[in-house]
Amino acid sequence: MKRSKRYKAGERLVDRNKDYLWEEAIDILKSMPSTKFDQTLEVSIKLGVDPRKSEQMVRGSVKLPAGLGKKKKILVFCEPEKEEEAKQAGADFVGSKELMEKISKGWLDFDYCIATPSMMREVSKLGRILGPRGLMPSPKSGTVTDNLTWAINEAKQGKLDYKMDKFGSLNVGIGKISFPKEKLLENLRAFFSSLIQAKPSSCKGKFIKSVSLSLSMSKGVRVGLPKEFDL
Numbered sequence: 001m002k003r004s005k006r007y008k009a010g011e012r013l014v015d016r017n018k019d020y021l022w023e024e025a026i027d028i029l030k031s032m033p034s035t036k037f038d039q040t041l042e043v044s045i046k047l048g049v050d051p052r053k054s055e056q057m058v059r060g061s062v063k064l065p066a067g068l069g070k071k072k073k074i075l076v077f078c079e080p081e082k083e084e085e086a087k088q089a090g091a092d093f094v095g096s097k098e099l100m101e102k103i104s105k106g107w108l109d110f111d112y113c114i115a116t117p118s119m120m121r122e123v124s125k126l127g128r129i130l131g132p133r134g135l136m137p138s139p140k141s142g143t144v145t146d147n148l149t150w151a152i153n154e155a156k157q158g159k160l161d162y163k164m165d166k167f168g169s170l171n172v173g174i175g176k177i178s179f180p181k182e183k184l185l186e187n188l189r190a191f192f193s194s195l196i197q198a199k200p201s202s203c204k205g206k207f208i209k210s211v212s213l214s215l216s217m218s219k220g221v222r223v224g225l226p227k228e229f230d231l
Helices: 005-011 022-031 080-089 097-104 117-133 148-156 181-197
Strands: 040-047 059-063 074-077 093-095 112-115 159-163 169-176 208-215 221-223
Touching: 022 181, 022 208, 022 221, 040 181, 059 181, 074 097, 074 117, 074 148, 080 093, 080 148, 093 097, 097 117, 112 117, 112 148, 159 169, 159 181, 169 181
Parallel strands: 074 093, 074 112
Antiparallel strands: 040 169, 040 208, 059 159, 208 221
16 A cells, blocks of 8 residues: 555654553654644554454443544434424434434434434334444443433533444544643543443453554554553
8 A cells, every 4th residue: 555755754653563651652643744634543452352242242431531622413313302402402413204214315424323212213223324333322322311411411522432343343533632642641541441341241361452542644553551451
Protein backbone atom coordinates (compact mmCIF):
# COMPACT_ATOMS: atom_id res chain seq x y z
CA MET A 1 0.00 0.00 0.00
CA LYS A 2 1.35 3.44 -0.92
CA ARG A 3 1.75 5.66 2.15
CA SER A 4 1.64 9.45 2.30
CA LYS A 5 4.63 11.56 3.36
CA ARG A 6 2.72 12.48 6.52
CA TYR A 7 2.20 8.81 7.43
CA LYS A 8 5.85 7.96 6.79
CA ALA A 9 7.00 10.92 8.89
CA GLY A 10 4.85 9.71 11.77
CA GLU A 11 6.07 6.13 11.33
CA ARG A 12 9.67 7.23 11.89
CA LEU A 13 8.73 8.44 15.39
CA VAL A 14 7.76 4.94 16.53
CA ASP A 15 10.02 2.08 17.63
CA ARG A 16 8.19 -1.08 16.57
CA ASN A 17 10.07 -3.18 19.14
CA LYS A 18 9.03 -1.13 22.17
CA ASP A 19 5.96 -1.07 24.38
CA TYR A 20 5.47 2.58 25.34
CA LEU A 21 3.95 4.06 28.46
CA TRP A 22 0.57 5.70 27.81
CA GLU A 23 2.07 9.15 28.44
CA GLU A 24 4.90 8.49 25.97
CA ALA A 25 2.55 7.20 23.29
CA ILE A 26 0.27 10.24 23.56
CA ASP A 27 3.28 12.57 23.32
CA ILE A 28 4.40 10.78 20.16
CA LEU A 29 0.95 10.94 18.59
CA LYS A 30 0.62 14.63 19.46
CA SER A 31 3.96 15.30 17.74
CA MET A 32 2.96 13.61 14.48
CA PRO A 33 2.33 15.78 11.41
CA SER A 34 -1.03 17.49 11.70
CA THR A 35 -4.06 17.09 9.46
CA LYS A 36 -6.82 19.49 8.46
CA PHE A 37 -9.15 17.99 11.06
CA ASP A 38 -8.95 17.14 14.74
CA GLN A 39 -8.09 13.44 14.74
CA THR A 40 -9.53 10.92 17.19
CA LEU A 41 -7.30 9.03 19.60
CA GLU A 42 -8.14 5.39 18.95
CA VAL A 43 -7.50 2.33 21.09
CA SER A 44 -7.07 -1.10 19.48
CA ILE A 45 -7.10 -4.14 21.75
CA LYS A 46 -6.63 -7.86 21.18
CA LEU A 47 -8.49 -9.80 23.87
CA GLY A 48 -7.66 -13.25 25.22
CA VAL A 49 -11.17 -14.60 24.80
CA ASP A 50 -12.75 -17.12 22.47
CA PRO A 51 -15.09 -15.12 20.18
CA ARG A 52 -16.86 -18.36 19.20
CA LYS A 53 -18.28 -18.70 22.71
CA SER A 54 -21.28 -16.48 23.46
CA GLU A 55 -20.50 -16.46 27.19
CA GLN A 56 -17.17 -14.79 26.40
CA MET A 57 -18.68 -11.86 24.52
CA VAL A 58 -17.22 -8.60 25.82
CA ARG A 59 -19.35 -5.48 25.75
CA GLY A 60 -20.03 -2.55 28.01
CA SER A 61 -20.53 1.18 28.44
CA VAL A 62 -18.54 3.90 30.15
CA LYS A 63 -19.01 7.61 30.66
CA LEU A 64 -15.72 9.24 29.69
CA PRO A 65 -14.71 12.05 32.12
CA ALA A 66 -13.51 14.36 29.34
CA GLY A 67 -16.16 13.37 26.79
CA LEU A 68 -15.57 12.34 23.21
CA GLY A 69 -15.02 15.77 21.72
CA LYS A 70 -17.76 15.51 19.13
CA LYS A 71 -21.49 16.08 18.93
CA LYS A 72 -23.41 12.86 18.51
CA LYS A 73 -26.44 12.68 16.25
CA ILE A 74 -28.95 10.77 18.36
CA LEU A 75 -31.90 8.82 16.97
CA VAL A 76 -34.75 7.68 19.23
CA PHE A 77 -37.41 5.08 18.44
CA CYS A 78 -40.40 5.67 20.69
CA GLU A 79 -44.16 5.88 20.94
CA PRO A 80 -45.88 9.13 19.82
CA GLU A 81 -46.60 10.16 23.43
CA LYS A 82 -42.86 10.09 24.23
CA GLU A 83 -41.67 12.01 21.19
CA GLU A 84 -41.85 15.42 22.85
CA GLU A 85 -39.75 14.20 25.80
CA ALA A 86 -37.07 12.93 23.41
CA LYS A 87 -37.01 16.17 21.43
CA GLN A 88 -36.80 18.28 24.60
CA ALA A 89 -33.86 16.17 25.81
CA GLY A 90 -31.97 16.90 22.59
CA ALA A 91 -32.56 13.94 20.26
CA ASP A 92 -31.84 14.78 16.62
CA PHE A 93 -34.26 12.27 15.09
CA VAL A 94 -37.41 10.94 16.77
CA GLY A 95 -40.06 8.57 15.45
CA SER A 96 -40.93 4.96 14.80
CA LYS A 97 -41.99 3.17 11.61
CA GLU A 98 -41.12 6.05 9.29
CA LEU A 99 -37.54 6.09 10.59
CA MET A 100 -37.29 2.30 10.37
CA GLU A 101 -38.37 2.40 6.75
CA LYS A 102 -35.83 5.13 6.01
CA ILE A 103 -33.03 3.09 7.60
CA SER A 104 -34.06 -0.06 5.70
CA LYS A 105 -33.51 1.94 2.50
CA GLY A 106 -29.94 2.85 3.47
CA TRP A 107 -30.17 6.04 5.53
CA LEU A 108 -27.71 6.02 8.46
CA ASP A 109 -26.97 9.67 9.20
CA PHE A 110 -26.79 9.24 12.98
CA ASP A 111 -24.22 8.11 15.57
CA TYR A 112 -26.29 6.75 18.45
CA CYS A 113 -29.58 4.89 18.70
CA ILE A 114 -32.00 4.61 21.64
CA ALA A 115 -35.32 2.77 21.80
CA THR A 116 -38.10 2.23 24.30
CA PRO A 117 -38.71 -1.43 25.26
CA SER A 118 -42.05 -1.63 23.46
CA MET A 119 -40.39 -0.57 20.18
CA MET A 120 -37.75 -3.32 20.19
CA ARG A 121 -39.89 -5.95 18.49
CA GLU A 122 -39.91 -3.79 15.36
CA VAL A 123 -36.42 -2.33 15.81
CA SER A 124 -34.93 -5.84 16.02
CA LYS A 125 -35.85 -6.30 12.35
CA LEU A 126 -33.09 -3.78 11.57
CA GLY A 127 -30.47 -5.90 13.35
CA ARG A 128 -28.56 -6.77 10.18
CA ILE A 129 -28.16 -3.07 9.41
CA LEU A 130 -27.65 -1.58 12.87
CA GLY A 131 -25.77 -4.46 14.53
CA PRO A 132 -22.55 -4.47 12.46
CA ARG A 133 -22.31 -0.69 12.87
CA GLY A 134 -22.64 -0.80 16.65
CA LEU A 135 -25.95 1.07 16.52
CA MET A 136 -28.35 -1.61 17.75
CA PRO A 137 -30.06 -0.58 21.01
CA SER A 138 -29.40 -2.94 23.91
CA PRO A 139 -30.60 -3.12 27.53
CA LYS A 140 -27.02 -3.91 28.61
CA SER A 141 -25.76 -0.59 27.26
CA GLY A 142 -28.73 1.39 28.60
CA THR A 143 -30.01 2.23 25.13
CA VAL A 144 -33.28 0.32 25.60
CA THR A 145 -35.16 2.28 28.23
CA ASP A 146 -38.30 4.24 29.02
CA ASN A 147 -36.17 6.94 30.65
CA LEU A 148 -35.35 8.74 27.42
CA THR A 149 -34.16 11.97 29.04
CA TRP A 150 -31.54 10.09 31.06
CA ALA A 151 -30.34 8.01 28.10
CA ILE A 152 -30.06 11.02 25.78
CA ASN A 153 -28.19 13.07 28.39
CA GLU A 154 -25.77 10.19 28.99
CA ALA A 155 -25.03 9.95 25.27
CA LYS A 156 -24.51 13.70 24.91
CA GLN A 157 -22.18 13.83 27.92
CA GLY A 158 -19.58 11.40 26.62
CA LYS A 159 -20.98 7.90 27.01
CA LEU A 160 -19.05 5.29 25.06
CA ASP A 161 -20.58 1.91 24.18
CA TYR A 162 -18.16 -0.81 23.09
CA LYS A 163 -18.47 -4.36 21.82
CA MET A 164 -15.93 -6.97 20.84
CA ASP A 165 -15.89 -7.95 17.16
CA LYS A 166 -15.98 -11.50 15.80
CA PHE A 167 -12.17 -11.70 15.90
CA GLY A 168 -11.92 -10.99 19.63
CA SER A 169 -10.75 -7.40 19.14
CA LEU A 170 -11.96 -4.00 20.33
CA ASN A 171 -11.49 -0.70 18.51
CA VAL A 172 -12.79 2.49 20.11
CA GLY A 173 -12.22 6.24 19.96
CA ILE A 174 -11.70 7.87 23.36
CA GLY A 175 -11.34 11.58 22.56
CA LYS A 176 -9.68 14.11 20.28
CA ILE A 177 -5.91 14.46 20.08
CA SER A 178 -6.34 18.20 20.75
CA PHE A 179 -7.45 17.32 24.31
CA PRO A 180 -4.81 18.01 27.00
CA LYS A 181 -2.77 14.88 27.70
CA GLU A 182 -4.19 14.65 31.23
CA LYS A 183 -7.75 14.51 29.85
CA LEU A 184 -6.86 11.74 27.41
CA LEU A 185 -5.25 9.77 30.23
CA GLU A 186 -8.42 10.19 32.34
CA ASN A 187 -10.48 8.80 29.48
CA LEU A 188 -8.09 5.88 29.00
CA ARG A 189 -8.22 4.96 32.68
CA ALA A 190 -12.03 5.16 32.74
CA PHE A 191 -12.31 2.97 29.64
CA PHE A 192 -9.90 0.29 30.90
CA SER A 193 -11.56 0.25 34.32
CA SER A 194 -14.86 -0.51 32.58
CA LEU A 195 -13.24 -3.10 30.31
CA ILE A 196 -11.76 -5.00 33.26
CA GLN A 197 -15.21 -5.12 34.87
CA ALA A 198 -16.59 -6.57 31.62
CA LYS A 199 -14.17 -9.53 31.71
CA PRO A 200 -16.19 -12.76 31.31
CA SER A 201 -15.95 -15.10 34.29
CA SER A 202 -15.26 -18.00 31.89
CA CYS A 203 -12.19 -16.27 30.43
CA LYS A 204 -9.01 -17.99 31.60
CA GLY A 205 -5.46 -16.72 31.15
CA LYS A 206 -4.47 -13.23 30.04
CA PHE A 207 -7.53 -11.10 29.32
CA ILE A 208 -5.85 -8.18 27.50
CA LYS A 209 -3.20 -9.54 25.13
CA SER A 210 -2.08 -6.38 23.33
CA VAL A 211 -2.95 -2.67 23.10
CA SER A 212 -2.01 0.05 20.65
CA LEU A 213 -2.91 3.72 20.40
CA SER A 214 -3.25 5.54 17.10
CA LEU A 215 -4.87 8.51 15.41
CA SER A 216 -7.50 8.40 12.68
CA MET A 217 -4.71 8.61 10.08
CA SER A 218 -1.53 7.41 11.76
CA LYS A 219 0.68 4.49 12.58
CA GLY A 220 -0.25 2.58 15.73
CA VAL A 221 1.91 2.89 18.84
CA ARG A 222 2.07 -0.27 20.92
CA VAL A 223 1.65 0.38 24.64
CA GLY A 224 1.98 -1.55 27.87
CA LEU A 225 -0.60 -1.59 30.64
CA PRO A 226 -0.41 -0.22 34.18
CA LYS A 227 -0.37 -3.02 36.77
CA GLU A 228 -4.03 -2.56 37.75
CA PHE A 229 -5.12 -3.32 34.18
CA ASP A 230 -2.54 -5.98 33.26
CA LEU A 231 -4.78 -9.02 33.68
